[in-house]
Amino acid sequence: MRLPYFDFFEPSTLEEVFTITERYGEQVRLLAGGTDMIPLIRFGLLQPSQLVSLKNLQELRGIKRQGKALHIGAMTTLSELAVSPTIRKDLPALHEAVLAVAAPPIRNVATIGGNVFQNSRCLFYNQSPAWRLERQPCLKAGGKVCLAVPGSKKCFSVYQGDIAPALIAVGAKVRIEEKNGKPREVPVEEFFTGKGQQPILVRPVEIAAQFIIPFPQNTGSSYKKFRLRSAVDYPLVGAAACIVVKKGTIESARLVLSAAGPAPLFVPLDGPVIGLKPSDVDLDAIGRSIPKNLPLVDNLILPASYRRKMFSVFAKRAMKSALDRV
Amino acid sequence: MEKKSKRLISLTVNDQEYEIATYPNRTLLEVLREDLLMKGAREACEDGVCGACTVLMDGKPVRSCLLLAVEAQEKKITTIEGLGGGGKMHPIQQAFVEHGAVQCGYCTPGMVLTAKALIDENAKPSEEEILTAISGNFCRCTGYNKIVKAISSVNAEGQGGK
Numbered sequence: 001m002r003l004p005y006f007d008f009f010e011p012s013t014l015e016e017v018f019t020i021t022e023r024y025g026e027q028v029r030l031l032a033g034g035t036d037m038i039p040l041i042r043f044g045l046l047q048p049s050q051l052v053s054l055k056n057l058q059e060l061r062g063i064k065r066q067g068k069a070l071h072i073g074a075m076t077t078l079s080e081l082a083v084s085p086t087i088r089k090d091l092p093a094l095h096e097a098v099l100a101v102a103a104p105p106i107r108n109v110a111t112i113g114g115n116v117f118q119n120s121r122c123l124f125y126n127q128s129p130a131w132r133l134e135r136q137p138c139l140k141a142g143g144k145v146c147l148a149v150p151g152s153k154k155c156f157s158v159y160q161g162d163i164a165p166a167l168i169a170v171g172a173k174v175r176i177e178e179k180n181g182k183p184r185e186v187p188v189e190e191f192f193t194g195k196g197q198q199p200i201l202v203r204p205v206e207i208a209a210q211f212i213i214p215f216p217q218n219t220g221s222s223y224k225k226f227r228l229r230s231a232v233d234y235p236l237v238g239a240a241a242c243i244v245v246k247k248g249t250i251e252s253a254r255l256v257l258s259a260a261g262p263a264p265l266f267v268p269l270d271g272p273v274i275g276l277k278p279s280d281v282d283l284d285a286i287g288r289s290i291p292k293n294l295p296l297v298d299n300l301i302l303p304a305s306y307r308r309k310m311f312s313v314f315a316k317r318a319m320k321s322a323l324d325r326v
Numbered sequence: 327m328e329k330k331s332k333r334l335i336s337l338t339v340n341d342q343e344y345e346i347a348t349y350p351n352r353t354l355l356e357v358l359r360e361d362l363l364m365k366g367a368r369e370a371c372e373d374g375v376c377g378a379c380t381v382l383m384d385g386k387p388v389r390s391c392l393l394l395a396v397e398a399q400e401k402k403i404t405t406i407e408g409l410g411g412g413g414k415m416h417p418i419q420q421a422f423v424e425h426g427a428v429q430c431g432y433c434t435p436g437m438v439l440t441a442k443a444l445i446d447e448n449a450k451p452s453e454e455e456i457l458t459a460i461s462g463n464f465c466r467c468t469g470y471n472k473i474v475k476a477i478s479s480v481n482a483e484g485q486g487g488k
Contacts, residue, residue: 005330008350038392039373103462105387231461
């Protein structure tokens, strides 16, 4: 199936990017690695009039340690992240999340920015035009009703990124650049709206340039993923855990889930964990802290009832592995 | 929509340079198959799942169906047509033949190229490393055992991947 026509731009500075986005407004899409966006364009789910390739923007590439933080350019490929010794050693949750994405040939092109800012997914949305022609358009595709829950006025599409939960668990921020504005740093979780139709909020005049991760000390972290095939598949359950220990007891514990709704989900844990020695944590209590009312419906390859059970299993596994690494 | 315009792009495929006038919305796979008539890279799922369209870009396997041709400029592209030559098969191709690692053949060019990238980087891959490397290449005849044996034999026979 052919891609529809679009104009194509290859700017080499942020200023040029902003000139183009300002001129064309909502019709423009920024192209990172393209491994997620090209299929969406091919299926007619995105219809950009202009595509702006970010490949020539050297300032969006690379992994650097600056002071007490690690700076990762949004256009850094997942394969580059996978071989970073710093990430492997100090940010194991991010390392595991990167290796959990798709398969090596896709990671050779796919970028961290593209992965974090990917759209939410649904079996009734991510389909070919021929499939969708037989039905009315769903809410996310601009229609009036949800097809996964017939009659619903709410979109149940699922955010299935692997990397965002790991970044949120370790407290990462995004450095946003905008035209004539001062760059600002925003926590990764603040980009998610919680709405399936429009899960991510980045204004067209902005660009996510860098991910800034506080350099961890006395920290253990982990990411665990559940999917049908051991490669290629998006997560049906993703769980990222990060534990910080001070003077032998747990000072903070963060558990963030993927595929639990339209945004990565931060699960409050304070009760059963804070102040304990890592070896004293009751993992079953971690499993019980998963909310019972996750907005899951039968719109991914496995039913909601089964995925619901797997969240506590994978949350426990991620937490156990994070505790073992402190 | 404004007027559609072609652009002149320059691709280096199997060490040869090609200048092609094309629209920006064409994938590398389309340009390879339709403009350069290299039919080794296969069109199958078109969704980035299967790996039948694999080519090497700067020595690393990528999905040519997910890559715009304009984005592949200034890179070294290797397709299955670029392996072997002078009437001789590349050692990896030879190994696939000897181990019967080809059934319907649809995944084979992608498998061979992925194996070449692996062996170029790691002359003695373990079985686990082979399985990870080919995890993005689907063989729907499920002939994985013979494929893995073929790839490990290239190492065992010390032929390297060059």
